[in-house]
Amino acid sequence: MFKVDRKTAQLIVLQRIELISPLLKKLRKIFGRSIFTNYVSRYLINSKDIGNNYFQIMSKEFNSIKNSISGDDKTILSIGGGVGGLEVIINNHFNDMKFYFIEKNYISKKVVYNWDMTNKEAYNDLKLQEEFLINNGLKNFSIYDYDKNHLPDNKFDIIISLFSLDYHYDFYLYLDFLKNACNIKTKVIFDTIRPDHFTKIFNEVVVLKTFDNTVHKSKRLLCTGLKI
Numbered sequence: 001m002f003k004v005d006r007k008t009a010q011l012i013v014l015q016r017i018e019l020i021s022p023l024l025k026k027l028r029k030i031f032g033r034s035i036f037t038n039y040v041s042r043y044l045i046n047s048k049d050i051g052n053n054y055f056q057i058m059s060k061e062f063n064s065i066k067n068s069i070s071g072d073d074k075t076i077l078s079i080g081g082g083v084g085g086l087e088v089i090i091n092n093h094f095n096d097m098k099f100y101f102i103e104k105n106y107i108s109k110k111v112v113y114n115w116d117m118t119n120k121e122a123y124n125d126l127k128l129q130e131e132f133l134i135n136n137g138l139k140n141f142s143i144y145d146y147d148k149n150h151l152p153d154n155k156f157d158i159i160i161s162l163f164s165l166d167y168h169y170d171f172y173l174y175l176d177f178l179k180n181a182c183n184i185k186t187k188v189i190f191d192t193i194r195p196d197h198f199t200k201i202f203n204e205v206v207v208l209k210t211f212d213n214t215v216h217k218s219k220r221l222l223c224t225g226l227k228i
């Protein structure tokens, strides 16, 4: 299980809505993310349970991508990784990896369910993310604030974005960045509702997972060879 304090648990339930009950989901919709996080959820969630359940969910996510990761992959970039539970688990299974995170450092007020054209939707706190990663054993990492920092300018072996890039906001927002961050072997893993579109953008597209029972009916893709 993950070590999670109350504040981080309140953040994680925004990033992984399946961690809360239908009643809490309704309250979040009524109050909006900020008030829900700062006032409502603090009395209604148990951080130990969240740490446990978040670990289970991230272990399942790890299983869906683990065959795409090899011991030769050393630089991992996470785009919109939330607090980074998946990356902690990857780090527990592989050696000498360096992790990079690009995230946003605020909690947007409204809950918008659709595509966020302006990409104003965010629910993270980079200080809490840093604490979570350290408390759960990740040592070799750097966090970049999408809105403030120069983004990393190195090449990556793997780029992972679960339920973030092309799920909440347009893939093209990151296209220029990806052109610089990918070499021909870089594996880009992300969830999308328009999988066919990406055969125009990458040389190779493999479907890792299909989410048939969800509203979005998305697919998890493993793409290599950015060609535009």
Ligand SMILES: C[S@@+](CC[C@H](N)C(=O)[O-])C[C@H]1O[C@@H](n2cnc3c(N)ncnc32)[C@H](O)[C@@H]1O
Pocket: 014, 015, 016, 079, 080, 081, 082, 083, 102, 103, 104, 119, 121, 122, 123, 124, 146, 161, 162, 163, 164, 168, 169
């Ligand atoms: C639904 S959560 C998913 C978090 C995590 N990937 C997971 O599977 O638990 C989406 C995440 O994307 C982040 N986000 C939103 N816009 C972003 C952007 N332009 N760049 C990086 N992260 C972003 C949000 O702050 C949030 O943590």
